[in-house]
Amino acid sequence: MPTVLPILQPTPIFTQKDYRDVLRREMDAGKIPLSLGRDCPVKCEFCYELDHSYRETLDPPKTTDEDWKYILDYINKKPTDPKQFWCLGGNEFMEWTDLFLHPKAMEWVEDFLKYTDKNIQFFTVGFVHVPKIHQLAAQYPGRINFELSVITLSDYRPRLMPHAPSVKHLMKVLDGPAVSSANFYAFDVHTMSKDAVTISGINKKCVLWMGTLTPVRGLKEETASLMRQGRKFLAEEALRIYDAALPNLQTIHTEAYITAFLSRRRIVSLFDSLELEKRDTLVTAWSVYKILTTYRKNRAKFLYVPNAMLAGDSDCTVLLTFDDIARRLSGQKLIHIPKCVMQSGRGPYSDITGVTLEQFMKKTGVKVKVLHKIDTRFANEQLYKNGSLQNYVENYVRNPMSQSYEALPRPA
Template identity: 70%
Template sequence: LGEYRQKLMPHAPSVKHLMKVLDGPAVSSANFYAFDENTMSTDAKTISQVNARCVLWMGCLTPVGGIPEATGRLMRQGRKHLAVEAEKIYDAGLPNFTTIHTEAYVTAFLNRGRIISLFDSLELEKRDPVVMAGSVHRILTMFRKNRARFLHVPNATLGGDSDCTVLLTLNDIARRLTNEKYLYVPQCIVESGRGANRDIAGVHVDDFVSKTGVKVRILPKISTKFANNRLYRNGSLQNYVEDYVRNPLIRSYEAITSIA
């Protein structure tokens, strides 16, 4: 609600108008982000005073390819302040339900148990190449190292700081190939709104196979439903603070670098 809002949305409605809208009975949630010290935490307290019932959706904005570099820098700087800002809100004990849903690496860690148990259920061989984005790669490298060939695929199509398996494209995977003869691909990558067996860019699995000569073995257990319905269950701010920010494993987790 401060200076960063004006920088990112210079033509947006005034804060005064926004606060009047937030006070209305139809408002069920409010989205706002960390940019610096006392940004997200101050906004949370202000909004809670106006509407103690709405859900507070918080985190950081993620830059994608094509946005101005200055805007990207504003978005990125919030990440180093996110933990402290979240703890301030946690300690404030606001009556609102509070969530952190924007950081893929946080979501992956908070759901490491589900990710690990699902991976174990796949019963892959050590040499089997399986596609994943960076955050899941970190989890499996940390807890299931050498149990399969973890193929970290950057979100090159979206660019910027994107790091999400659901948003990978088949072209992203094609860029990452070396000498693979086959690949295990999570179903969530090819069940987008663009049609059956198509990624978010509209590319069909058959087109990928024709182009690369690499056979695709779909992993139906890793579906969009699993990603959306199960992984976000632990997305409360309380879980983020207690099981991520204050977890002694975090230093080791964040030190793991994905091989691109």
């Protein structure tokens, strides 16, 4: 049985409670840290921030004009990378909220475009001013990456997003040059597919970013069940969209198990390059575990680690925590951990909760070899390389091997 260990606690960061420290940390990570000064009033049922107690946060008070001047001056001193898009809102040391509910958000977005030479990206369920947002997109072409969180236009929308903008308003947001991509998901038959046709009928240029929502900690069970239900309909919904031959770029980016299967040759070749011995223990989440135990069985000891900290559904190695790993140990003296586990925004060699590699080794007494080749860059490359809906349909849904892959039982 795995050893039961105390929960690994990160060292507190905000001992002085200085909210400007939070702003600086977020800006150093490429964020524009506006704050509503409260939790998000939209209260989406599926929100990943309903329980973010796994990481330390310190939310600043509502952003003032003085704060905004400080933020703008600080960012202007940063070197400009033409490929970088500064993200509106902090999400590492602050709670993620829909910042277009701030009364000055639109004004400050325009300020950012006018008074800096940097690009901006933002996510919102649609609380933007129309036509102002389209005017800005036309005035500053190529500098705005607007990701519209449609989520669903189906009958599930009132249940999941009771305080979100109306569908009528979303259509106005979509009808113009502003939206770069629209994300929406499968929940049932004719949900994602119907939304795709509707959105494409209004905007033929925005990316259709699709898949299913993954349950995380803090959600109501009925909401989590609905999100899991979407997986049952994802394939048939994707086939309908594939057959519709819509002109938009179409992606399926939300499923770790799909990405792992479509990247299986690259995963196996990278594993081979590590030159591990049979006695070596390699930490991995469920999706990659299935690939390695299928194609490289007995070539190493694969330690399956569930994403317990986030409630278990993610099946993603990048989102593992040191606490997750510690709870699966059963006498190992040395383990191999992919670098991607410790590349969070919390600091060098820190997981998403802020626990460091050094703390993990000190607490557990286990030595660790970091597998530097398995980093977030590698993970992201596989995600985007294999993320098209066409690839999903042709090389996953229509591949008979995918059925046996999905049927593999989880280890105890």
